[in-house]
Amino acid sequence: MPPTPKRNDDGPTDTTKRSSKKPKYSRFTQQELPACKPILTPGWVITTFIFVAIIFIPIGLASLFASQQVVEIVERYDSDCISSTFTDKEDFIKRSDTNKTCIKNLYVKSRSDKQLRSKGYEDQTATCEPEAKTNNGLIVPCGLIAWSLFNDTYGFSVKNTVLEVSKKNIAWKSDKESKFGSNVYPKNFQSSGVIGGAKLNASKPLSEQDDLIVWMRTAALPTFRKLYGLIEVDLEANETITVVIQNNYNTYSFGGKKKLVLSTTSWIGGKNDFLGIAYLTVGGLCLFLAVSFIIVYVAKPRPLGDPSFLSWNINPAGHFN
């Protein structure tokens, strides 16, 4: 037991001797705060591992299952055009630019959020060079990102009937509401100089230009997918979808690949088994660790503090470092 602090003494001394420099007793200043002092006992270690395993394995199975439920068709089309069969009811179409090597700092910054947001800031193009203005005036939307807007187009049809692709709800609501102004209209966009990517309908405000909005959310990694549209019609199994693709966007110069992805989603999103497998692996690993710890503890009880492991015994001279 720590020596009992003289709590009782405090009262009288305080009244008699106001000026005493005696420190006041408090559990905090005396560093005697109640504390739990966990140490990694075998019990704890094994329990945690088993606990983690018990949590992780079901989650892994659920995620894997959800991911398996997703139907996904990926077709590379920049080498030739193909058609494929597809089954399910609600689809998302994504295009994928693989190996677009560099989402550059330069590129990411080459935009003007202010200009996009409201008409008043039209001239805020300092960050947009070299796509800031043309001879006719400022460019709206300015910058490299907008300038290099993706311009391949896809036409879908099933059994010769055109399949409607909805462009509603493909952009984040916050972007439409706050980042892209409803009074900002494209101006001088792709009008002169080198033409980069798609052109915009100058009569539609930016907040309606969903493709642009989606594009302007820069992807994080070189391989990325962007949402193109939603097929809100149920599709029958084994139906053939014909896609007419206009291959405009130049990925050949930097060796990029373009793919068309048709996919359904589940609660976990698109098709990616990684999370499920990872959960299962780590859960399994924990189970394994738990078992091996049990075996080790049983087989080799702790040698009651073998002194030879103490650093000053390994290294009597003490020059540890």
Add this chain to the structure above:
Amino acid sequence: MGGHGRRKRLPFSHILSFRCKKASVKDDDDNLQIGGPGFSRAVFCNDAGCYEAGLLNYRDNYVSTTKYTLVTFLPKSLFEQFRRVANMYFLVVGCLAFTPLAPYTAVSAILPLIVVITATMAKEGVEDWKRNQQDTGVNNRKVKVHRGNGTFDLTEWKNLRVGNIVKVEKDQFFPADLLLLSSNYEDAICYVETMNLDGETNLKLKQALDATAGLHDDSSFTEFKAVVKCEDPNANLYTFVGSMDLEEQHYSLTPQQLLLRDSKLRNTNYVYGAVVFTGHDTKVMQNAMDPPSKRSKVEKKTDKIIYFLFFVLFLMAFVGSIVFGIVTKEDLENGRMKRWYLRPDATTVYFDPKRAPIAAILHFLTALMLYNYFIPISLYVSFEVAKVLQSIFINQDLHMYYEETDKPAHARTSNLNEELGQVDTILSDKTGTLTCNSMEFLKCSIAGIAYGRGVTEVEKAMARRKGSPLLNEMGDEVDHDQASTDTKPLTKGFNFKDERIMNGKWVNEPNADVIQKFLRLLAICHTAIAEEDEETGNISYEAESPDEAAFVIAARELGFEFYKRTQTSICLHELDVVSGAKVDRSYELLNVIEFNSTRKRMSVIVRNEEGKLLLLCKGADSVMLERLSKNGREFEELTRDHMNEYADAGLRTLVLAYRELSEEEYTEFKVEFTAAKNSVSADRETLIDEVAEKIENELILLGSTAVEDKLQPGVPECIDKLAQAGIKIWVLTGDKMETAINIGYACSLLRQGMKQIVIDLESQGIKALEKSEDKAAVTKASKASIIHQISAGKAQLTASSESSNSFALIIDGKSLTYALEDDVKNMFLELAVGCASVICCRSSPKQKALVTRLVKTGTGKTTLGIGDGANDVGMLQEADIGIGISGVEGMQAVMSSDIAIAQFRFLERLLLVHGHWCYRRISTMICYFFYKNVAFGITVFLFEAYTSFSGQAAYNDWYLSFYNVFFTALPALALGVLDQDVSARFCIKFPLLYQEGVQNVLFSWRRILGWMFNGLISAIIIFFFCTKALAYQAFRKGGETVGMDILGTTMYTCVVWVVNVQMAISLSYFTLIQHIVIWGSVLNWYLFSLAYGSMPPNLSTNAYRVFLEACSPAPSYWLLVLFVVIAAVIPYYSYSAITMRFFPMYHQMIQWIRQEGQSNDPEYCNMVRQRSIRPTTVGFTARAEARSRSQRK
């Protein structure tokens, strides 16, 4: 203190024991130098305001020990701040952030730096202000100064000017270096206590020139004028060269006339003095070195780690730039654009393929900025805040509060807390530090019978040890308290308890006549002066040394009261054996043969009232026992045994003996003795010794005395604990060798059976040379002798390296001068390190500092200096840590110390508990800091690798800059302030735990790199799992894919979670505060992302509503975070589970003991406690073991 005046007309300088050196002829050579270079000072006494004095413009008496002044604070402290490479780096980065190179906004980069620098500067400012307060206290002390026309007014010390005449009264400190002009004594002597300068407690005699001795009262200074010419300010305490022109006469001055600042006037009612040196010119201030700004080893190593991180950072930036350069160059080949969407044909210089090398170089700068999260910016400030809080704990510790003087511990700087946990060698002063500077008569052996029931500290400690070792530890505090009340003697200097001879009962003892002679000898054979308080009639004594005072007091308490000394007689109140009444007797004092270190004894020759001639002699056993007559050896055996016992109990013993002289013998002696004393030849001393030798023979043994040089309570226990903790203890004292050795015994630094290697210059050859005054020859011979002695000692050491003999090295100041010379010192150090204890006696303040430096630089280990007097200042400042004892005398030591404590015994808690904790906290905190920053920095870097090193940050600007400040700093700080591996009780119970700090196992490169490696693993797990899991597919039901903002936010969430969970699992001490800060930090991040995300998009940029809209509704976000967090901590968790179980460190072993409830099983504890191959060689545990070993034999 009134009523001394009457008696003071007696010229005390005539009493034999005070040898009064008048200005000798030799000094004239020195005086020739006056006026020359180095001797140019001129002092116009009593005319400080005159024109010439104004021209000289000497410094005033204001003393300042602060680091900064109001004016210099800002530039100087800023300079100090930016001397840290990390801060400089952040400043450069901050400035670069304003250029277009920056990967983030400038404000977010510079703000943390401003916060950090301001906080540190505020801390510096507060500390310096406190120092200023203390200075003000000293500078505002009052002294009487002559205002002209014979009036003296009180003024503050700081107002004194060179040339002022001041009047210093009894028991006051001298405000500056003064030239003694006169005192209340006829012959203008005064007594000075120089404890603060050299630690010696005996009084020193100073005497003014005869020419000024007549200035007895205030009015005599109306007309006084004199001009003093003297040496320039220097640090040598024992020299002074000068001359005084007074009334057309020229007098030379010597150190005998100089009163030094910080010494104290004793036994003298008042003195008049002229101010010669003021303020920083005074000898004591010249001795004080500039307060060095000390940095702890951990901090220095942290700098190295930061350099290492810089290296890694530069490497990363370099690799990045190369890759970037190549990729950029390829963007435009023969006019064909590769990555057309970047418009490489029309881009700025930063991305221009045509100027790729320049772009790469500029990119290098960008990368340096981007990776700055690799260097923990908040490390230094967290570190300092943690240390300030730790010092508050030290200041507030009730266990280190000393009730009697009302003094808590006081950490004056917080820089060195963790250094307290790494001390390898303690260099301790003796007087006032180990001892309370008082002697107590404790025991005696008379006629072969031992008297005295008192118990010494050492005995107490040993008894306690033998009893139940565990019981006493639990009640340690109680014991200390008891100790301080129990042993408090009724009379100062007398702690003798024995009903057999107290209160006059000794007359009934069998050997009453011997006892009578014994006590009478005590009352007569001394050189003390009695002072009678006229009001109460109580008598107090002023003695040359405290043990002499103890004897006289003992004699008084036992019935032989010495009350008066005249030139020729000593008067006693005696208890008459026959009548039992008190009678006055006076003894005619014929001769005093003084004590000196070669004779090791003193004698007086007196004639008693019956007319018998008696020679009374007391001295060290080594010289006394051989001088006994055949029939005087009756009790020799028994006395010898008792004395051994006493010595072993740490007491100072003296043998008492007497003989009766016949008239013829005495007459013969008297003639020879007078002749010897009056001889003027160089060997006068030898002649006197020879004469004395003849008569101090054929003595009859009476018994022996045992005086305790009172150790402070708890000192032996404390030393024992420190020794068990593997800390070496050296004693550096200004005291005599005998005293030092005795104290060595008393606090168990020395013990019987320890081989003592004594190095001194007492050999005959050198003594003879010294007399010949051929300085060069003496120096040469002395040095040769020292080298010889040292190598002999080393030979002894190597010869017995196999056997378990332990050695003690004892060296005196003179020898130390030679031993510390450049070519000898390493030899000396080797010898000293090989010895279990080292005692340096008679060492000057400078030598103390030099020894400290030698140990510090020679061994590279951490040294701690502890002392209480101004003579220790050099040592305290030189040592890695200086501890001041805030005792009774002076504040110099405390003022120049890093931490002040009231008692030596608090050192145990300060080192073993606070030191250990602080070391552990700080080193773990730093490791954690590096961990979290590496983990964070690497994710940024990895992301870079995916963006062809374009300098794009994975995270939002404010995520980046708040990482170190809001989401991870507080838990680290809580760790640095509150963590405890084991409780205070266990720290003290298992002192060996302290070795973790000395060996630096918690802050070894292996551990630091281990933590960084852990950070690397965490970063890799976080980055790859996040990118793989979120890859490119839709991450939620709505089909949206992951953008940079979402990936960044998710990864950031994972990082914040992982580093906080990592903290939680590596903690071994969880209070509510830890829970709050750790989980609070995580919560903080969510709150921040909500708040920041709901700010308008122009503020929040790409973080706008990311969390609320995109992440939180997506199950995959939550699942991913859970998964990454667990996966990232599994490696560390498994690692620590294995080490904890199979390769526990010492503190973990203790944790096991605590966990398994074996702390009350003494055998088990002992086993763990002794788990070291280092045997402890000092301390009473070792002593008890050695004793039991020898008994077994």
